[in-house]
Amino acid sequence: MPKITTQQLRKNTQASAANAAVKPATIGAPQRPPRAAQKDGAADGSRHFGPMFNKNLGQHILINPLVSQGIVDKAGLKQTDTVLEVGPGTGNLTVKILEQAKRVIACEADARLAAELTKRVQGGPLQHKLEILHGDVMKRDLPFFDVCISNTPYQISSPLTFKLIFHRPIFRCAVLMFQREFAMRLVARPGDSLYGRLSVNCQLYSKVTHVMKVGKNNFKPPPNVESSVVRIEPLNPPPPVDFAEWDGLVRIAFSRKNKTLAANFKATATMQMLEANHRTFCAANGRIVEDGFQIKGAVLGVLEQLGYGETRASKMDIHDFLKLLSAFHDADIHFC
Structure with missing residues (x-):
């Protein structure tokens, strides 16, 4: 037998240890996909058909x-x-x-x-x-x-x-x-x-x-x-109503739908908006704003005239709102 030196024996021992540290893959074992890939397919069924749904x-x-x-x-x-x-x-x-x-x-x-x-x-x-x-x-x-x-x-x-x-x-x-x-x-x-x-x-x-x-x-x-x-x-034909005016009225009425109409219209911001609209309308149509005109009195007067002052918007139907809008327009009160 050929002689093995101490240096050769040391090299062989180190190589055997390195080989032992590498574990061979198990034949036939299923490869588990990465964790992110498992989520991407959607346990929620978002890949039920075609691309993932957004x-x-x-x-x-x-x-x-x-x-x-x-x-x-x-x-x-x-x-x-x-x-x-x-x-x-x-x-x-x-x-x-x-x-x-x-x-x-x-x-x-x-x-x-x-x-x-x-x-x-x-x-x-x-x-x-x-x-x-x-x-x-x-x-x-x-x-x-x-x-x-x-x-x-x-x-x-x-x-x-x-x-x-x-x-x-x-x-x-x-x-x-x-x-x-x-x-x-x-x-x-x-x-x-x-x-x-x-x-x-x-x-x-x-x-x-x-x-x-x-x-x-x-x-x-x-x-x-x-x-x-x-x-x-x-509806065909549609009702001849200016939607911006209609929505402006309805927005105020339902601002607090369980409060009375009078309470909703008395809000300071609402009164300021209606007064500005009134002055703009009068200027555009060649009318003079009467001395001592008070928008609050005009608005509450319309509500009282129709008997809607203590009415709540949540109880009013389409015909009630149409009637109210018409009365406000007759008083030159507008909502846009």
């Missing part, structure tokens, strides 16, 4: 086909209808609309979801009926449509509602999904706890009815609140 944009996709069909049925679609859909998402509701309408214009702000919807109908018999508008619906002029259907992103509920109400030409109806509390405010009647400025403003220009309740488990990912569907039918 909750900050209100992307909660309706997945219950029975609810989708119920919404379409309540719209009463005709084969000649052009339908505007706001927030189509991945198209679960869109395909049901396409089956019954002549044309669907889908407005989607998220380019990823617009691409998913395009792929869903591409090459099929419904492709020629669909037009996709990419962008924020609140920043663009709406095209002509007969019916609007929307699983509405909740953060644009109020501006979208009034954008539709004031859209011309007047459409037949809109069937819209909203957060339940917002929906119940739209349909609230005098005396209801949720009756307020939103109720009055919407009901002045349209007939609003509650269609159905929709639980949060009908969406992916599920929202934190329950939802409801309402049907809005714009």
Whole structure:
């Protein structure tokens, strides 16, 4: 046998120790993904279909086909209808609309979801009926449509509602999904706890009815609140009311809706605003403000004349507010 020197023995010992420190991988053992990768896929179901949904944009996709069909049925679609859909998402509701309408214009702000919807109908018999508008619906002029259907992103509920109400030409109806509390405010009647400025403003220009309740488990990912569907039918012709004047009156009346109208109108800031408006109106129309004119006496006089001084806004209906606005205008008192 060849001789092994002390130096060679030391080197062999060090090499063996280094090899022993390296543990071989277990064959067939599953590789656990990084902790961040486990979270990215969304235990909340946000990858249920296509790209991850963005909750900050209100992307909660309706997945219950029975609810989708119920919404379409309540719209009463005709084969000649052009339908505007706001927030189509991945198209679960869109395909049901396409089956019954002549044309669907889908407005989607998220380019990823617009691409998913395009792929869903591409090459099929419904492709020629669909037009996709990419962008924020609140920043663009709406095209002509007969019916609007929307699983509405909740953060644009109020501006979208009034954008539709004031859209011309007047459409037949809109069937819209909203957060339940917002929906119940739209349909609230005098005396209801949720009756307020939103109720009055919407009901002045349209007939609003509650269609159905929709639980949060009908969406992916599920929202934190329950939802409801309402049907809005714009009045045709609309009432000949200046909305800025109307809203100015209603804003004061509901500033503290359980206080009397007299108490709300007596607020110093309110009286100063009404006096400035009165002087501006008189100057613009060639009228002279009478010596000793007191805006407070004029306002309270109108309320007393109509018997509304001790009335609360929460108990007043549309006709009460129209009557009050007309009386204020007769007294040259304006709200904008």
